[in-house]
Amino acid sequence: MLFNSIDFVIFLPLVFIIYWVVGSYNLRLQNVFIILSSYIFYGWWDWRFLSLIFLSTIVDYSVGIGMRNNSDRRKKKFLLAISIVVNLSLLGFFKYYNFFLENFIDAFSFLGYGLGGSTLEIILPVGISFYTFQTLSYSIDIYRGKLEPTNDIIAFAAFVSFFPQLVAGPIERAKNLLPQITTKRYFVIKEGMDGIRLGLWGFFKKIVIADSLAPSVNHIFANYQELGSGILILGAVFFSFQIYCDFSGYSDIARGIAKLLGIDLMVNFNFPYFSRGIAEFWRKWHISLSTWFRDYLYIPLGGSRGTTFQSIRNVFVIFVVSGFWHGANWTFLIWGTIHAFLFVPSFISNTNRVYLDDLRVANYFLPALKEIVLIIKTYLLVTIAWVFFRAPTVYEAMDFLNCIIDWSSQKGTFLNPYDNQPLFKEYFYLIAFIAIEYLLVTNTISLFSKKLVPSLIVDATFILLIIINSPINNDFSFIYFQF
Amino acid sequence: MRALIKYLTLLAATSFLFLEIATRLLNLSGHAVPAKLITEDNLYVPGTDSVWIKGGLGEIQSHYSINQQGFNSLIEYHVPGMEKLSIAIIGDSYIEGFHISVENSIGRLLESRLKDEAIVHEYGKSSGNIVDFGLIYQKHIKGNYDYCFVLISQQDLKQTKPGFMTRGDLIKPLNLQRRIYNQLSSVRYLNINHKLRLKIEQVFNEKLSFGQTDKLDSDSNDVDQINTDAISMFDSSVVFLYEEDRLSHEIVNQLGRETIRINHDHLPKDFGFDHHWNLNGRINCAETILQYVSNPTQRIK
Numbered sequence: 001m002l003f004n005s006i007d008f009v010i011f012l013p014l015v016f017i018i019y020w021v022v023g024s025y026n027l028r029l030q031n032v033f034i035i036l037s038s039y040i041f042y043g044w045w046d047w048r049f050l051s052l053i054f055l056s057t058i059v060d061y062s063v064g065i066g067m068r069n070n071s072d073r074r075k076k077k078f079l080l081a082i083s084i085v086v087n088l089s090l091l092g093f094f095k096y097y098n099f100f101l102e103n104f105i106d107a108f109s110f111l112g113y114g115l116g117g118s119t120l121e122i123i124l125p126v127g128i129s130f131y132t133f134q135t136l137s138y139s140i141d142i143y144r145g146k147l148e149p150t151n152d153i154i155a156f157a158a159f160v161s162f163f164p165q166l167v168a169g170p171i172e173r174a175k176n177l178l179p180q181i182t183t184k185r186y187f188v189i190k191e192g193m194d195g196i197r198l199g200l201w202g203f204f205k206k207i208v209i210a211d212s213l214a215p216s217v218n219h220i221f222a223n224y225q226e227l228g229s230g231i232l233i234l235g236a237v238f239f240s241f242q243i244y245c246d247f248s249g250y251s252d253i254a255r256g257i258a259k260l261l262g263i264d265l266m267v268n269f270n271f272p273y274f275s276r277g278i279a280e281f282w283r284k285w286h287i288s289l290s291t292w293f294r295d296y297l298y299i300p301l302g303g304s305r306g307t308t309f310q311s312i313r314n315v316f317v318i319f320v321v322s323g324f325w326h327g328a329n330w331t332f333l334i335w336g337t338i339h340a341f342l343f344v345p346s347f348i349s350n351t352n353r354v355y356l357d358d359l360r361v362a363n364y365f366l367p368a369l370k371e372i373v374l375i376i377k378t379y380l381l382v383t384i385a386w387v388f389f390r391a392p393t394v395y396e397a398m399d400f401l402n403c404i405i406d407w408s409s410q411k412g413t414f415l416n417p418y419d420n421q422p423l424f425k426e427y428f429y430l431i432a433f434i435a436i437e438y439l440l441v442t443n444t445i446s447l448f449s450k451k452l453v454p455s456l457i458v459d460a461t462f463i464l465l466i467i468i469n470s471p472i473n474n475d476f477s478f479i480y481f482q483f
Numbered sequence: 484m485r486a487l488i489k490y491l492t493l494l495a496a497t498s499f500l501f502l503e504i505a506t507r508l509l510n511l512s513g514h515a516v517p518a519k520l521i522t523e524d525n526l527y528v529p530g531t532d533s534v535w536i537k538g539g540l541g542e543i544q545s546h547y548s549i550n551q552q553g554f555n556s557l558i559e560y561h562v563p564g565m566e567k568l569s570i571a572i573i574g575d576s577y578i579e580g581f582h583i584s585v586e587n588s589i590g591r592l593l594e595s596r597l598k599d600e601a602i603v604h605e606y607g608k609s610s611g612n613i614v615d616f617g618l619i620y621q622k623h624i625k626g627n628y629d630y631c632f633v634l635i636s637q638q639d640l641k642q643t644k645p646g647f648m649t650r651g652d653l654i655k656p657l658n659l660q661r662r663i664y665n666q667l668s669s670v671r672y673l674n675i676n677h678k679l680r681l682k683i684e685q686v687f688n689e690k691l692s693f694g695q696t697d698k699l700d701s702d703s704n705d706v707d708q709i710n711t712d713a714i715s716m717f718d719s720s721v722v723f724l725y726e727e728d729r730l731s732h733e734i735v736n737q738l739g740r741e742t743i744r745i746n747h748d749h750l751p752k753d754f755g756f757d758h759h760w761n762l763n764g765r766i767n768c769a770e771t772i773l774q775y776v777s778n779p780t781q782r783i784k
Binding site: 006007010020187189192193196425452455456457459460461463464467468469470471472473 | 484486487490491493494497498500501502505511538539540673676677678679682683685686756
């Protein structure tokens, strides 16, 4: 079920009412209801894949119990290996089987060996990368002694399947989410109001910004060879905001709904496009995944404790794996590698932890000039890398960038890819959005208000903009569902 | 919880007010075209002349005009004389043409391309199917025109009951509920532009039916379901028009009638929701017919 569908508009109020009515009697029943509603939510796409969530739940729950009952380190390691193998096998089969097979066959045919084998018609289960990582972190944390396994299988199943963040994160840690599920929840009006605002802000980002930009982005990337440099730059800029608003919009909606259900999910995005360096960007973009890789891959590999070479190797490993996590395509690997190259200079010069503070207004409405330059530079580098993320193949990404550099061709109108329709709406919304984000990141305004009338006006304005910009026939899916 | 319910009630009222103001100020909402019984057929009220508005931001705003026969057309449909080539086109909303101004309907586009040496009557109505088309043919067209073209689609061909012909009882009385509906721009906007009622119905009819979908939809390639009785209502001289994505080759071959495919040479500007119902779509249809009329021996199969 998509958040931005009429189905969900009907589903959510029903869930909200039943959830709190049931919760006033019995916590266990409330958690059973979380599982039930989450399974309906997920099964709305394809009920067959519920078996994968169920399998992942049973395996990691059993592994947790097994590790608690065994003090022997080797047995614990064996149990952890079961969790890792099962979860990564699910991920590997559904997400990477065809990719590896195709590349294996290609590699052998390049060497002159014709190999048989055909790819399978595999449907990628929505959100598999998210919930497998979530359950994996549970088992790893227990193995490391950082978490006590739960006895309550209902609570654990609710933790794995919690529908607001099930299919596109934030990838929650058991340490944060599980205790909230195992304790009685009370409805707090402030949290509920904040949840509504956060959800509406997320819908605004998704429907008004991301979905408005999507047709132009698709058009530009599909016809890039026919279009001029200005339009291609516009396509890359539009995509950078499309993916940001699409993904962070989903996270905000998820957090908003969770707040309505009395649960706090982690912040997943923290105004990444106002970062003053790549390191800061990665502290603010998809935070739940970045910290996951930091805690469960980078640090076990040695982190920055070894030699400079080993540290750089570890940086490359997490960026490349992070790219590959997004999808079985060379474009994502290249995207991750580019970010590794962008990150390493600050890592070597030990400046990767310079900008830990918030962006501040220095002169009138603007930050210091040096900071503005750094923000623009970081944004441009990130946007160039996005071209690889968006293009279907590495060749097309390279060609796209090459066409940008080729100023000799004067194809198309300067900043409009269409010859028969204006782009006013897209520009207007985008500029307004950047202005709001800037005011938010500099704490000039706050997304939340305690006063009734301003709250009503802001929420009603969001609702109005969401309605009039909603697609008529098809609801646009979220980009990160494919990962 | 009580405070939340109070807030949500206030928010719903404020949002409704905002939407009402926005749809009025920005002219985002049109009225449904009023229907009328015309000799037991559920057609439109003759003489209605207004603007058809579609899209979330009113992307389509087109002029429509209902003639005395109840169809969207600038001209009246009298029995054509012998002095000009006469062409009749029957079909659904594509022929009805509310999504473009009536001045640019397929008929007018075709007449201008034929240098005004032809007269074209469009018998188009949304909700129409092959039974309606057969009844229209029998009632208005048979023996009166030089050419008759009928636009067909897979779904239309399988229907066994008319959608509007002889269905006079479909007209809704103007009760209080309908009067309020007509006065509320925001509600009309949600219902007409965003198809809200239709979408809600779909959730309950399709998603919650647990696989028990309409047999016609789930098995749309079955040539046995074609309503051959309705097709036999047309003389052999009638030419059937179709769009490739709305009718399978299998059915085209099974029909045993003269068929021409509409060439979509001009890509429609569809705003993401108006598939082929725009000026380019109409030009494509007019030029396909023009090509046939100009040289029927070189028609496109």
